[in-house]
Amino acid sequence: MMLSKRIVKETQRLMSEPVPGISASPLNDNLRYFNVAISGPVESPFEGGVFHLELFLTDDYPMAAPKVRFLTKIYHPNIDKLGRICLDILKDKWSPALQIRTVLLSIQALLSAPNPDDPLANDVAEHWKSNEKDAIATARDWTKRYANTQ
């Protein structure tokens, strides 16, 4: 399928005016598949880590939301073992007026503000609710272990 004008424009803008803390670049042989890296926001348990994600634009894009998944292991109540993300705009709140840029910004915000009341990973959410301090310590530990750039 021919790449739409919209995807071309979005890609150009992502490259020319990147969002701070986020990098996204398409594969050379598949311009609908993006390698994404998000740095853990400051003052979050994910600070200091770099998280890799994959983002794929289906043929329905932008009528359907892009498919996004964490590749780096992360201890977060809204992200499950397979890296799937519980985020409303990736599901029923999707609007074709949203863009790759807005999606990635929302994911970054989710790292800053985990929401254990709308969990995808139940055990993590339970942990978060029953002992937030301990859960945050685990998240820090995982960040060091799996998202360390050194």
Next chain:
Amino acid sequence: MDTLLAQMVDMGFDAEVSRFALEQTHCAGVQPAIEFIYAMNDKPNAAGFKPSTPQRQTTTTIDNNNNNNNNTSSLGRQGTSSLSQPTKKIRTSIRDSNESFDSDEEYYQDVDDYEFDSPIVEVANVTNTVIQASEIAKTALKEIEKITNITDATPCAATLMLLKYQWNSNKLLEQYYEDPDRVMKQAGVPEKEEFTAFASVKGEDCIVCMDDLSRKNGCFLSCNHAACVQCWTTYVEGKISEGESISMTCLAYKCGTIVSDSFIKKVIPQYYNKYLERLALTFVDKNPNMRWCPTAGCGNALKADSQSESIAQCTCGFRICFKCNQESHIPASCDQVKQWKKKCEDDSETANWISSHTQDCPKCHSAIEKNGGCNHMSCKKCTHEFCWICMGNWKGHSNCNAYKKEENSNKSETKKALERYLFYFHRYNTHEQSKKFETKLRKGALDTIMAFQNKKDKRWIDVKFIETSTEVLIQCRRTLKYTYVFGFYLQDGAEKNLFEYLQNDLERTTENLSGMLEKGEDQNVQQLKEMTNLASTKLNHLIEGVEEGLTAHGTKKKF
């Protein structure tokens, strides 16, 4: 006297009437007593059977006894005594008769008599409207039109208001007259339903595809979120296919502006009809008095005509409980059925072996395949007659329905509990299987009726009656199926004994009726009528017995 009385009760006569008739005829026999009753009861059509039209079932209502409000007494039982005495004039099969008709008029006169002569006891029947799948959109649009005509609202606004009032147009209009602005606001009707279509928007790109909008291709609602025609089309198409209609909003993120029907009509006319179809679906989905018929491929909508109604029947034969949206489950309660289904799911592996269509003849051991609903089997090879459910000899076989505890057994409690469950599940399942076969019979009868272009054809009446009979049969089956759920949760004791007595009675009659109907076209209509009447009487006995709490008081008139 007692034997004669029992015989008459078995035939469906009221016990007190029978006793009286027997006394009056000096206990000379059943025949004189029946003749006495006929002579005594010289008013035809006491509990006449009213032919039902495909659109509407108009018959008596019997409600589920497990009404949440416990107001059983106020439930809509319109019928008087369910026991009708067979009326005086009972014609033998018209097919066999050699009467000829001099004129149409005389013939129709005769047809009417014939139908009303049929002594069909009114069975747990329901009053509800069935909206055929093809009529749903039309019906919904008529409602919308009614509101637009009266209120001057646009179709979109009218639908929003109807939705808000759950399609109760009377209530809507009442409130609307009081305060139209408040009603409109509460329903989320946009203040201005303006939109711009096919405009050139200078210096702006489509917020979706980023094409420029300078070629008379820009469209936007009152919120000014502009997108091109192509993107709107794709968007609306996708939303409609997801089932959205009236609540469809602008394609901008978090913009709640409603995409109006007039916008769709103008910008995407090719999807306007599809949009209206979806709109019609909300007419059923969001209406507490309406349900979709759950039968696969049916598509009809069922509308209860009053709030107290808890059961509705579809023209396809399915009967639904409005409270739990499952198959109507008299005499069991919604909770019992829920609990039972959960149990069946949990134990599905243990119970799987039961649902087999082949078993060996208990006498000659040749394999017998069951391909009908009747559980009174006879082996084609050795002619041995047996009960498919318990595999016992059919003759002298009774109380196949009552679970007998093994008093002196070393079996563990778990094993005993499992055996008890399997006993009930087996019977529940067998009646469901039988019902499936018998639903095919009903369909066959209906198809035959349809095939008769000419209602004057004498055979039409016979087939019409066969349809009525299968209808009664299916009701008996459905009820029998759920008696095993009810029985499973019923404590041992006098009530259970009485219940099992009624259940056994209904079961035997049902198998007899099923056996007759399986013979197909080759019917003795007179015998079939009597059996149908008997089955519906037994069905009423059971349902009323349960309704009245299975006490001796409640059921004394039947013994």
